[in-house]
Amino acid sequence: MIKLEHIDKKYADHHALKDVSLTFPEHETTVIIGPSGSGKSTLLRAINLLEKPEMGQLHFDDLTVDFSQPISNxxxxxxxxxxxxxxxxWNLFPHLTVLENITEGPRVVLKQSKAAANQRAEELLALVGLPDTGQRYPNQLSGGQQQRISxxxxxxxxxxxxxxxxPTSAxxxxxxxxVLRVLKDLAQNxxxxxxxxxNMEFAELVADRIVFFEAGEAIYDGPSKTFFEHPSARVQEFLNAISLK
Known part of the structure; x- marks a missing residue:
């Protein structure tokens, strides 16, 4: 389980995250939505330690990160x-084949054998509907295919x-x-x-939970069904603004 407590992140002219506390249960899909610049990506990057908030704690199973302190490698x-x-x-390595892109991490970081890493890569390629692309290079694939490789x-x-x-904005x-069909399958599994x-259609179809961000705060955190079927005035305003209906 991932748990965030009192996360606060400021830039020079922007308060990106304001005392955010959230829990992300295992085996669920949580979709984070909200206006541009509301703090969504900053939050996600903080979970992966690509951003370092000034305050707060990240609990990831038995690991705890105190953002007010230096983080060891x-x-x-x-x-x-x-x-x-x-x-x-998608940030694939252009000089590596699809198979090499997928197996680089498992072989170097996880110390998997080449045979084991290749077998897992082939299984994953079949999972995303690209079973015969292992020896191709990223520039030989469409954007959607490259994102599935990612x-x-x-x-x-x-x-x-x-x-x-x-993951699909480009x-x-x-x-x-x-790409969304692949994510739907992963969510079902x-x-x-x-x-x-x-993408609100994807969020409504796949999400177990919705977190709605605005101005650095999570103003809704709850079931997807409630979010879409019984929206607050602010949520309804947001949904109306991005709908063509």
Missing amino acids: KLRFAVRRKSGMVFQN ICRALAMNPEYLLLDE LDPELEAQ KQSMIVVTH
């Missing part, structure tokens, strides 16, 4: 070992949680649908996920 590695991060842009690369490290920061609608997205 050992603790940083231990936290990141438990989570896999997928970014807006998900494979994260899953290859056997993370407890998958963290996804706007894709056209058809390619976006390819109870992969623990925290997803930042603007």
